[in-house]
Amino acid sequence: MTRTQEPNGWRAAAETPTLPRSAQVAVAGGGVNGLSTAFQLAKRGVRDVVLLERLRLGSGATGKSGALVRCHYANVPEATLTHESLAIFRNWDDEVGSGSPGFSPIGFVQVVAPEHEDRLRENVAAQQRIGIDTRIVDRQEMGEIDPFLHTDDLTLAAFEPGSGYADPNATLHGFARAASGLGVRIFENAPVTAILTRGGRVFGVETVMGTIETKAVVIAAGSWADRLLNPLGIDLGLEPVRTQVVLFRWPAALEGRGHRVVIDAVNHSWLRPEGANCTLIGAERSVLTADPDALDESVDASTIPTARRALAARYPIFTDAIMRGGWSGTYMRSPDGRPIIDQIPSVPGLWVMAGDSGTSFKTSPAIGVCLAEWIVDGAPRLVDLHPFRSTRFTEGSPWLDATSYGDDRALTVSR
Ligand SMILES: Cc1cc2nc3c(=O)[nH]c(=O)nc-3n(C[C@H](O)[C@H](O)[C@H](O)COP(=O)(O)OP(=O)(O)OC[C@H]3O[C@@H](n4cnc5c(N)ncnc54)[C@H](O)[C@@H]3O)c2cc1C
Structure with a gap:
């Protein structure tokens, strides 16, 4: 047929x-x-x-x-x-x-530990040389870009206004x-x-x-x-690897405001809005070799608190955030x-x-x-x-x- x-x-x-x-x-x-x-x-x-x-x-x-x-x-x-x-x-x-x-170009922030400031500057300069719209921002500007972002542990970040998800x-x-x-x-x-x-x-x-x-x-x-x-x-x-994402509902104060896309090299996480009122986060520090034909598509119970902690570390407003789902996938490393x-x-x-x-x-x-x-x-x-x-x-x-x-x-x- x-x-x-x-x-x-x-x-x-x-x-x-x-x-x-x-x-x-x-x-x-x-x-x-x-x-x-x-x-x-x-x-x-x-x-x-x-x-x-x-x-x-x-x-x-x-x-x-x-x-x-x-x-x-x-x-x-x-x-x-x-x-x-x-x-x-x-x-x-x-x-x-x-x-x-x-494509949602809501802006992207790359967060790094202060010890990696020099590398951040070097990377951003290399990206600017090939025409990428990116710049170094200090803590004050980070706060203007995203008022809910926790910045006390940061000095500089990179900001791409036209990137997103x-x-x-x-x-x-x-x-x-x-x-x-x-x-x-x-x-x-x-x-x-x-x-x-x-x-x-x-x-x-x-x-x-x-x-x-x-x-x-x-x-x-x-x-x-x-x-x-x-x-x-x-x-x-090549090695197939399993990786997981978790969704958390936005607290009321985020409604209608949202947040940027963030990769957080301090807390080893990456996150973005998902739908109208959730955040999708990946926050793993280790991965398991996987059989892609026997993938457990769900999210492990142990991953949920890890993800919530990483999310709250960068956005404290999510400290008691409600988990709304998650899934696993494989990719090839x-x-x-x-x-x-x-x-x-x-x-x-x-x-x-x-x-x-x-x-x-x-x-x-x-x-x-x-x-x-x-x-x-x-x-x-x-x-x-x-x-x-x-x-x-x-x-x-x-x-x-x-x-x-x-x-x-x-x-x-x-x-
Ligand atoms: C949870 C998760 C989050 C991710 N986040 C990001 C991100 O934020 N940004 C980013 O850039 N990337 C991200 N990635 C990685 C990105 O999704 C992958 O790199 C990309 O989708 C790979 O696409 P692909 O077409 O190469 O492979 P796949 O999407 O894996 O497609 C391969 C296809 O080949 C088919 N296939 C396999 N064997 C055969 C065969 N023998 N004959 C015919 N068909 C076959 C499979 O069924 C499959 O459909 C993420 C991945 C995961 C799992």
Whole structure:
């Protein structure tokens, strides 16, 4: 049975007998990165793109994402990817033209301990040099920006007035609908079971519904990517990780006022408004290796007080806040906690967006552009992807952020 014109507007072809026998490009994975890439390929005139999703679109990290969109990083390559992505989030109608990413530019504050002031200044200066709208603010200005923010333990913060958060599922479906409108064929319940190679090159994908011949495959399979890579002898050291978020109801004094998006490097948390009157917070200092097929989607009872404490530490008004829900998701961590975006050198025709490391929603619009440019034009032009290369581990050059705000931040999402 082929289903067309789903309520959300894109055409799904699950359980269909019409899987094409060949395609110009096959994308494995219906998360935001797979769909962004499929859309950008079609936008560049590739008329024969097939996207294969194991289960349902958004059933990986994307559907669970906190979806903070901020440019503050302790490195320029990811800040650049986000800066370019921000332009797409802001100009969605012109850039994508279907749906809406639900982007809320309510302003973003990066809070660091006073001992990391120098690093904060360095990072902000690097971001300003590439055109990001960000600045250092002192305690007084922090209070003006967000009157409920606790600042006694701070000296300086970074402020991005035009950053914020998006709706990850709306973003994904916007890309899906736009891609579908340009002819991309999207198949759900269609796991890719193997990448086929001949003479060392990609020549197709095997799925539960049949084989598709293609010379170009993009693996954007999130927490499941190693299952497609390992049989090809490719081990990127990827590790699926479970992470949790908790929702708290706003106290009455916040009604109608709200707060900014905050990453708090002192209390190891990240937070933003959710809906009209709740705050979504992630506040973990450790993560567990997870089997993404056996994910407990709920939030652990022990996580709730940890999250409430972290929230109240930065916003004391939340001290007795009412818990309103939460969930867990998985993402895929690379050995150095930074994404891998590459054409695998040993397998021409195989591109990967892997090891998202819990930080690749906000960069997905630009990642899609870069991968599409690479496949169509032979090289990415929008952003230099060399720092994201897959070979950095075997070269003995894993990614290190010299100006990060502490090693334990490698254990949290949205660092
Ligand atoms: C709780 C949480 C909070 C987060 N917060 C933020 C944040 O604030 N900001 C930010 O930028 N990032 C955040 N992230 C990270 C971000 O959500 C991810 O980096 C991003 O969504 C990854 O998208 P993706 O398309 O690469 O992978 P995914 O969304 O995981 O999609 C991969 C898809 O591939 C499919 N698949 C797997 N194997 C196969 C196969 N063999 N064949 C076909 N399909 C397959 C899966 O079913 C899945 O749908 C967060 C993540 C979590 C879990």
